Amino acid sequence: MRTRFTEAFGVRHPIVLSGMSWISTPEMVAAVARAGGLGILATGVLTGEQTRAAIARTRELVGELPFAGNATLYFPGAERNARILIEEKVPVVNFSLGKGDWICEAVHAYGGKVIATVTTHKHALAAQRDGADALIVTGHEAAAHGGDVTSLVLVPAIADAVDIPVIAAGGFADGRGLAAALALGADGIAMGTRFMNTVESPVHERMKRLSTTSTAYDTVRTDRVDGMAMRAARAPGVRYVGRQNLNPVNALVNSREIARMTGFPWARLAMGILASGPRTSRLMSKMANGFTAFRRGTVEGDVERGVLPLGQVTGLVDDTPSVAELIDRVVGGAETVARALAGASAPSAGQ
Template sequence: METALTRLVGVRLPIVQTGMGWVAGPRLVSAAANAGALGILASATMSPGRLREAIREVRSRTRAPFGVNLRADAADAGERVRIMIEEGVRVASFALAPSPGLIGELKAAGVVVIPSVGARRHAEKVAAWGADAVIVQGGEGGGHTGEVATTVLLPQVVDAVGIPVVAAGGFFDGRGLVAALAYGAAGVAMGTRFLLTSDSTVPDAVKAAYLAATVKDVTVTTAVDGLPHRMLRTEFVEALERSGRTRALVRAVRRAAAFRRLSGSTWAGMIRDGLAMKHGKDLAWSQVLLAANTPMLLKSAMVDGRSDLGVMASGQVAGVIDDLPSCAELVERIMEEADQVLNGLPPARG
């Protein structure tokens, strides 16, 4: 299936596996790429040295194009961009809008720039700055999210920008792909659906918690870092919501120290990243620290398997997913379903 997305990045199919921290590592990214999708490596939870190693590991596993996801507001974003350029990465994905200078540097090196946005005005801004495409996530999506549903946000953005638009938030099967294409999107991006595959390195016990969840078990909370965050509702999340500010601050400092050691970040850099998220928002200092070390809360669940000590970012689609196919099986199934849906549509009347 050829679309503006497949032509832009050189993949076979209009499907993107999103850059989820602690989840989108070399194994998952290469499996998604080999299946014909665009795999995106999550770099925010890696030190720059580990990022270079991970890029090379992905390349050793696949000859297909893949991308790297970056935090545009990270203190070392420039260094990570240079690593990507030196290693010949095809696509740069951003969780927050990159600056015009960063976009220009990447494009000058031949890297395709695809920021993720949650509002029409943000899509218009990055398009004006030179972004090649944009991923638009509706409120159904996991992690930091907005309030506007994909079915409302997507057509707004498609009508507003002249670059390829990839739809995210609520997609998991072939019907969704066809619906997104009908809205004018060039493809779909999926996080939770790829997390719940046999190629994902997330511990089995955590995958089981996702599979057991209903749509009502996926909630939005501001207790983690002061920003709306969609995740599975667990006893730990409820405890965060009940915690007083002093207790939350102590917990945040402890986790921040652990993340600093893992990521190679400095205290100054972490505080700066946290303040970037605090700007214009009424966040407690505990939330500023949590904003800078939320990856540690994710690591506890996604790597260590301790759902009682961490958080599990999740799209609402977790409530309708009940199996763990390989990436190859998943992508093949989605395309077969899409073909069946297209063939089943009534003919257009002249």
């Protein structure tokens, strides 16, 4: 299946593995690359050294196939990791939650490509102006930090407003979804929740079972976890973190964990939290508690004290296929839908 995205990024299928912390590892990225999609290596919770090692491991596994690495610019250590992606000349760099003009300039200088992740019109236009080669447009249905507007409306609205390829994210899990995204003017889809529940995904087995049995009604969108509106599995851990966020001491304790994970000096992080004024300080405190909760949810499968980002599309996820099976199924399903629609709209004999 060819689109502007597959042509520009040199992949066989218009399918992207979202950059999910602890999940989008070199092995997952490679499984997606071998199956013809584009995998985004998540660097959000990696130190600089771990980021370099993950890039090297991904290269070893994918050979000449393209892959991407992400930097969520809002997180501590993200700018450093973005610079490492650039130094290592990663073929595609994906950035979100920040200004990426300097990333576009540096990546284009070595012949790489940039994908910006956005949730609003304003940020889509800014990213295009800054030089992004494609956009991931994330709607309201998405796991974690999707937009306020649903994919059904956000994707065509942004596709109309920009000239670069648009990859739709939030609510996609099967061939019908891919066909619908293409009909909305997108050039491909990115999937998080669906890829999380695959054989190769390193998420805790309990969370694969949870996503298999959850319905579309079993997620919650709240800013009580990490300070920004995010969607997660409806489980006791969400309330637990909400309570934790009421006590500032927890933030200082948990910021130690962020510091260790990202290699960011703890003293600077803690001082930053304390010195950033009441509003930002509250936000950073929640972020510190949120990081710990996401690790507990994703890695430890702890639904009591941890939080698992989960999209509404979990209601369409009821099995655990391999990455290759999933990609074949999504592409095959979209082709079937496209043929059925072409048949339905073809003029019948005599017309």
